[in-house]
Amino acid sequence: MRVIAVDGPAGAGKSTIARLVSAKVGMPFLDTGAMYRGIAFAVLRDGVDQNDADAVGQLARLTELVLEDDALWVDGADATQSIRSAEINSVVSVIAAHSPVRAEMRDQQRLWISNHNGGVVEGRDIGTVVFPDAILKVFLTASPTVRANRRVEQSGGDAVHIAESIAQRDHLDSTRQDSPLMPAEDSVVIDTSEMSIDAVIDVIAQLFKDAESRQVQR
Numbered sequence: 001m002r003v004i005a006v007d008g009p010a011g012a013g014k015s016t017i018a019r020l021v022s023a024k025v026g027m028p029f030l031d032t033g034a035m036y037r038g039i040a041f042a043v044l045r046d047g048v049d050q051n052d053a054d055a056v057g058q059l060a061r062l063t064e065l066v067l068e069d070d071a072l073w074v075d076g077a078d079a080t081q082s083i084r085s086a087e088i089n090s091v092v093s094v095i096a097a098h099s100p101v102r103a104e105m106r107d108q109q110r111l112w113i114s115n116h117n118g119g120v121v122e123g124r125d126i127g128t129v130v131f132p133d134a135i136l137k138v139f140l141t142a143s144p145t146v147r148a149n150r151r152v153e154q155s156g157g158d159a160v161h162i163a164e165s166i167a168q169r170d171h172l173d174s175t176r177q178d179s180p181l182m183p184a185e186d187s188v189v190i191d192t193s194e195m196s197i198d199a200v201i202d203v204i205a206q207l208f209k210d211a212e213s214r215q216v217q218r
């Protein structure tokens with residue numbers, strides 16, 4: 001399957017960059033973080049215990065997620081704005097650590113990519129677990145200060161509080177048992193701290209071109 005995997009921690013520039021790469025290479029974009037956020041939304045909506053892996057897994061299987069461009073619909077309700085709230089930020093990494101939830105999200109992500117004939121997929125475990133055969137895997141990082149500042153520029157809020165929230169999510173995401181946040185062995189790690197968006201896009205587009213021509217030669 002023709003997949004570009006874009007993984008990395010919060011605020012490393014994944015969303016902006018993966019969207020622009022998708023436009024540049026003409027492949028659809030899948031935001032897998034929005035899917036986990038959609039399940040967190042359903043958990044809060046239904047008052048399910050966020051620590052109960054089986055109950056949240058069951059809810060994940062029953063919840064209908066529809067991703068359309070930049071919008072997310074959860075059981076027919078537009079959740080595009082609500083999934084970016086501080087409340088969802090504090091729940092999403094807890095529910096994303098549950099194996100039954102991850103199994104369901106992985107299935108849905110693979111189906112989405114198969115229905116769309118490939119894509120640029122943004123997440124935490126795309127290159128390591130969901131699409132280990134991706135044509136290109138990039139892992140975007142940036143210093144914690146840069147990441148927190150980017151989030152403040154994007155959505156406002158208090159810098160200290162946002163830095164804490166990101167650090168807490170990073171910790172949960174990288175220490176969980178099931179598909180923790182980490183670069184795949186064959187990924188290209190790009191530190192975006194001092195790079196412009198255009199420069200990162202150019203690097204990825206070139207890597208993709210090289211990877212595709214290697215595939216053709218095989």
Ligand code: CDP
Nearest residue numbers: 010011032033034036092093096123124125
């Ligand atoms: O946009 P941001 O980087 O802040 O986060 P996101 O991509 O929307 O992902 C939100 C959360 O979903 C992450 O902190 C992870 O806990 C979880 N997630 C995951 O576990 N696996 C993925 N493939 C994508 C997101």
